[in-house]
Amino acid sequence: MKQEKPHILMRLCQEYxxxxxxxGTMYCDLPISYLEWFSRKGMPQGELGMLLSTMYEIKLNGLDSLLRPLRKSASHN
Structure with missing residues (x-):
């Protein structure tokens, strides 16, 4: 049976x-300036690029509040 991947938003609050x-910084804690730099230079390929791009869009659009409940949930695991 294929193992399902965790939801992308949860991964942003659990992975570094x-x-x-x-x-070593959690993706959700990366500063927007760092994500902007990647956006200008080119996001990495693969999963990392997808995670960074997602975090960039969240921060760019002021949607950080979406992650608050997930951060609390992740800290209890």
Missing amino acids: MPYGKYK
Whole structure:
């Protein structure tokens, strides 16, 4: 049976940047300036790029409040 991936928004509140200036920072805590830099330079390929692009769109559109309940839920796991 194929294992389902966690919901993307939950992953943003549970997983960490794997390299670079903000290595070890949860995706939802990355500063918008860092995400803007990636947007200008080009997002990484694959899953990382998808997560960073999603976080960039959330922050760009002022939708950070969507993540608050997920952050609380993730901190209890």
